[in-house]
Amino acid sequence: MPTQMTDQSTLCRSSLAALKAHVLSPEWREPAIGIVHLGIGNFHRAHEALYTEEAMLAQPGDWGICGVTLQGDVSKRDALMKQDGLYSVVERGPDGVRVTVVRALREVLAMPVDRARLFARFADERVRIVSLTVTEKGYCRDPQTGDADFTHPGIAHDLMHPDEASTVPGILCAALKSRRDAGAAPFTVLSCDNLSHNGDALRQAVCSFARKLDPALADWIETQVAFPSTMVDRIVPATTDADREAAHAALGVRDEVPVPCEPFRQWVIEDRFPCGRPAWEVAGAQLVDDVAPFEVAKLRMLNATHSTLAYLSMLAGFETISDAVGHAPLRTLIHEMMTHEIAPTLNVPASFDLLAYRDALLDRYANPALSHRCAQIAMDGSQKMPPRILSTIAARLDAGQPIERLALATAAWFTFLRGQSDDGTRYRIDDPLAERLTKAAGDADTPERLVDALLAISDVFPPALAHHPALRDALIRAATKLRGGALAAIAEYSRID
Numbered sequence: 001m002p003t004q005m006t007d008q009s010t011l012c013r014s015s016l017a018a019l020k021a022h023v024l025s026p027e028w029r030e031p032a033i034g035i036v037h038l039g040i041g042n043f044h045r046a047h048e049a050l051y052t053e054e055a056m057l058a059q060p061g062d063w064g065i066c067g068v069t070l071q072g073d074v075s076k077r078d079a080l081m082k083q084d085g086l087y088s089v090v091e092r093g094p095d096g097v098r099v100t101v102v103r104a105l106r107e108v109l110a111m112p113v114d115r116a117r118l119f120a121r122f123a124d125e126r127v128r129i130v131s132l133t134v135t136e137k138g139y140c141r142d143p144q145t146g147d148a149d150f151t152h153p154g155i156a157h158d159l160m161h162p163d164e165a166s167t168v169p170g171i172l173c174a175a176l177k178s179r180r181d182a183g184a185a186p187f188t189v190l191s192c193d194n195l196s197h198n199g200d201a202l203r204q205a206v207c208s209f210a211r212k213l214d215p216a217l218a219d220w221i222e223t224q225v226a227f228p229s230t231m232v233d234r235i236v237p238a239t240t241d242a243d244r245e246a247a248h249a250a251l252g253v254r255d256e257v258p259v260p261c262e263p264f265r266q267w268v269i270e271d272r273f274p275c276g277r278p279a280w281e282v283a284g285a286q287l288v289d290d291v292a293p294f295e296v297a298k299l300r301m302l303n304a305t306h307s308t309l310a311y312l313s314m315l316a317g318f319e320t321i322s323d324a325v326g327h328a329p330l331r332t333l334i335h336e337m338m339t340h341e342i343a344p345t346l347n348v349p350a351s352f353d354l355l356a357y358r359d360a361l362l363d364r365y366a367n368p369a370l371s372h373r374c375a376q377i378a379m380d381g382s383q384k385m386p387p388r389i390l391s392t393i394a395a396r397l398d399a400g401q402p403i404e405r406l407a408l409a410t411a412a413w414f415t416f417l418r419g420q421s422d423d424g425t426r427y428r429i430d431d432p433l434a435e436r437l438t439k440a441a442g443d444a445d446t447p448e449r450l451v452d453a454l455l456a457i458s459d460v461f462p463p464a465l466a467h468h469p470a471l472r473d474a475l476i477r478a479a480t481k482l483r484g485g486a487l488a489a490i491a492e493y494s495r496i497d
């Protein structure tokens with residue numbers, strides 16, 4: 001009888017038996033698929049997938065994951081499926097590297113080519129959770145109203161052709177409609193993106209889209225579907241050859257798609273899952289009634305300082321976050337920014353020690369083993385700046401408080417949009433509003449014009465903020481300093497009281 005040829009040199013389910021030291025537990029029952037995850041990038045694979053694997057080891061259940069790439073990235077699907085959905089998480093801590101093979105991912109689909117298979121999954125009542133990491137821009141929201149953005153070409157297309165939907169609101173509506181039409185229970189929709197009140201934000205985008213299409217469907221979604229909010233946290237850079245080599249050295253077989261990450265991880269989840277969920281708490285997830293304080297603290301402390309470091313570093317020439325915090329004045333600047341300008345705006349439970357949180361963040365950033373590139377964080381500023389930095393600025397201006405360091409962060413973004421670092425190196429601006437932003441920044445020949453041109457972009461700056469004189473003044477001061485070079489501006493702003 002001919003034997004089937006398997007590639008012994010690459011990670012696959014038949015190589016698992018030899019990898020006992022690199023799985024969480026050799027006891028493993030292959031689960032049926034219970035979660036469809038939209039946006040099968042590195043973050044999900046180092047976060048929810050790992051929590052889910054640990055939950056299933058403690059409490060067996062059918063929570064296997066079907067991961068979906070929404071960009072039609074067939075090569076990503078094929079690379080993962082060639083390895084039967086297996087991949088390794090390469091945890092890089094200051095004390096060394098730990099490689100763990102994750103088994104929870106059972107299938108990978110690419111939209112739009114796999115539409116029929118994806119909708120068969122959505123129709124399967126064993127799928128009880130549809131989770132998402134599609135980044136801020138994936139929600140296609142109107143920044144002013146929070147509804148789906150009906151001027152967005154993808155949303156306009158999906159309203160005309162709901163059976164060929166390609167946006168997140170369009171796909172979720174079509175999937176939920178198929179459940180309703182079949183008289184089946186809906187699935188829970190779980191946003192895992194860095195948006196404030198991410199569950200509510202997604203619910204509004206989906207329901208406003210559904211209301212245009214089919215008001216009865218919108219009513220059904222509003223009353224029947226749960227959209228719990230979550231706060232997710234783990235620093236997960238892009239994969240490099242060094243990660244492939246680390247996985248190979250540990251496993252003895254090749255893994256083309258490992259995921260590097262820091263040892264730290266956190267997941268705070270609003271506990272509203274009418275059709276059940278994995279026992280994520282056994283893996284350390286915190287199931288709470290209200291995620292908002294955790295979510296806002298993470299966005300305003302971690303993500304805000306990440307963006308600040310990224311824009312100042314793109315100008316000053318620091319390549320990674322650990323390089324950036326290795327520059328003492330920059331580290332001081334973000335330390336002081338968290339202490340004096342951000343932490344006082346946060347309303348967290350008494351047990352949440354914000355200064356300890358700040359110090360832990362600085363330690364995480366300094367992790368020399370994690371090469372987290374500033375250019376990766378600098379992407380999509382038009383989506384990231386409002387929840388990360390502008391929300392804190394607005395709160396402080398309302399209270400009549402100073403915003404100098406936050407203004408420097410914002411002016412660094414404006415200056416970054418000119419597409420050139422202080423030493424003349426040119427880079428590309430990767431942002432859904434890139435055309436408008438780079439035109440506004442490129443045409444401005446003075447700090448005043450730069451600030452005015454960018455404040456006029458109402459998708460980023462709501463009118464009350466755009467017209468606040470104290471903001472404009474602080475931005476012009478900071479943009480003027482940045483003209484003299486980011487290093488000099490960092491030095492000066494690290495010294496203010």
Ligand code: CS2
Nearest residue numbers: 232233234235303306376377
């Ligand atoms: C980062 C985040 O890329 C970015 O914008 O700020 O991905 C950050 O690493 C995660 O939110 C950490 O949990």
